[in-house]
Amino acid sequence: MRLRFVPLILGLVLAFAAPVTTPSHAAIKVTVNDVPITDYDINQRARLITLTQRKPASVARRQAEQELIDDQVKLAEADRMGIDIAPSQVDNAFNNIARNVKMSPSQLSKALRSGGVKPETLKARLKAQLAWNQLLQRRFRGQIEVDESDIIAALQKKDEAERQKSVEYDLKRVIVVVPKNSSGGFKSKRRQESNKIRSAFNSCDDAGTILGQYSEVVVQPIGRRLETELPENVREEINSLSPGSLTKPSATPVGFEMIAICGKREIASDIAVRAELENELRAKEGESQSRRYLMDVRRRATIIHR
Template sequence: MRLRLVPVLFCLALILPAPFSAPAHAAIRVIVNDVPITDYDISQRARLITLTQRKSASAAKKQAKEELIDDQVKLGEAERMGVDISQSEVDNAYANIARNVKMSPGQLNKALRSGGVKPETLKARLKAQLAWSRIVRSRFSGNIDVNESDIIAALKKTDEEDRKKSVEYDLKRIIVVVPKSSSGGFKSKRKRESNQIRSAFNDCENPGAVLGKYSEVVVQPIGRRLETELPANMRDEISALQPGKLTKPSTTPVGFEMIAVCGKREIASDIAVRTELENELRAKEGENRSRRYLMEIRRRATIIYR
C-alpha cells in the first residue's frame, strides 16, 4: 500500500481554492451499509486525488465516489472479520508518506490544507487501505500458487544472459550492542562508533583489527545468500558494495546493525531471475484475487445512490 505525492503538489496548492469548512448539512449522495457519503466527503477525496494523481476535476470526482464506496465496503468487511486498525497505525502510515516526500507530518498537514484537503481525508483513506491489506493477507497469504508453465513463459521473454547467471553473497552481521536502558547520549555515541567502524572496515578475514578497538561488538555469520534471498529493502545497497565493505548502520532492538559483504560471485543459474518472475506473477495473482474479493463483497453490500 503506497500513496504517491507527485512533485506538483505545492504548485497545485497555489492554484486551487483556499481550504474550506464542511457545510453544516452536506448533502448525502450515497449510503453504504447505513454509512452516508456526502458531497463534502466526495469533494475532499476528489481534491486529494487531484493533488496526488494529476486527474482532471471531473475524473477525480467520479473516482472519489467509487473509492469512498469501496472504502466503506472494505471497512465493513474488516468489522465483520474482527480487524481493527488503531489510530497509531494510521498515524505511522501517514508519517511514512510524509517521510517518502521528505516532509514532517506537520509539513504534510500544511501542504494538504494549502490545497483544500484536510489531513483527516488522507488518514481515512489510509485506514481503509490498512484494513484491506490485513484482510487480504489473512485470506490469501501462503495460498497463492503460480503455474510452472506461466513461469517458463515469462522466462522466455527475458534476456538470455539474465537467465544464465545469479549473484551469490557471503555475508556477516556486525552488531554494535546498545542496551535497552541506555541514555540518549550513549546511543548517539554508539551510532558514531558504528559509522567509524563502517569507514575503517575493509577485511572480513581479520575483523578484529577494527572491531577490537570498540567494546561490545558482535560478529554473526549469515552465510551464503543468493541476491533473491536478500531483504528487499537492502538488496540495492548490498549489491552496490565491494567485498570487505559494510552497509549503513540500521537501528535494531539490540543496537546498531551492519551487514558485511565478505564475498560476491556470479554463479551459473537462472534462480535469481526465475524467483523474481515468480514473485511478480504471485503478486499479480494476489491483486486479481483481491479485486475479485472486493467485487464479491461489494455485490453483497447495501448501496443506495441518492
C-alpha cells in the same frame, strides 16, 4: 500481498494554495451500508488524488467517488470479519509515508493542508487499505499458487544470458550494541560510532582492526545469499554497494545494525530469475483474487446514489 501506500510528491507544498475548510453542511452523494459519503468527502479525496497522482480534476473526482465507495465496502467487510484497525496503526502508516518523502509527520500534514487536503483524508484512505490488507492475508494466506508451466513460459521470454545468471552475496551482520534503557545521549554516541565504523570499513578480512577500536561490537555471519533472498528493505542498498562496504546503520532492539558485503559474484543459475518471476506471477494472481473478492463484497453491499 503487500500493502501499497499512496505515493506522495516532494513538491506537494507548492501544488495548491487552497485553504482547508469544513462545511457546516455537505450534501450526501452516496450511502454505503447506511454510511454517508458527502460531496465534501469526494472533494477532499479528489484533491488528494490530484496532488499525489497528477490527474485532471474531472478524472480525480470520478476516481474519488469510487474509492470512497470501495473503502466503505472494505471497512464493512473488515468489521464483519472482526478486524479493527487501531489509530496507532494508521498513524504508523502515515509516518512511514512522511519518512519516505523525507518529511516529518507534522511537515507532511502541513504540506497536505497547503494543498487543500486535511491529513485525516489520507489517514482515512490508509485505514481502509490496512483493513483490506489484513482481510486478504486472512482469506488467501497459503492459497495463492503459481503453475510451473507459467513460470517456464515467463522464463522463455527472458534473454538467455539473463536466465542463466544470478547474483550471490557473502554477508555478515555488524551490531554496535546498545543496552536497553540506555540514555538518549548514549544512543547518539553509538550511532556516531556506527557511522565512523562504516566510513572506515573497507574489507571484511581486515574488519578486526577497525572494530577493535570500539567496545561491544558483535559480528555475526549471515552467509551466502542470492539477491532475491535479501529483504526488500535492504536489497536495493546492498545492490548499490561494492564488496568491502557496510550498509547504513539501522536502529534495532539490540543496537545499530549494519550489513557487510564481504563478497559478490555472478553464478550460472536461473534460481534468482525464477524466484523473481514466481513472485511477480504470485503478486498478479493475488491482485486478481483481491479484485474478485472486492466485487463479491460490493454485490452484497447496499449502495445508494443520490
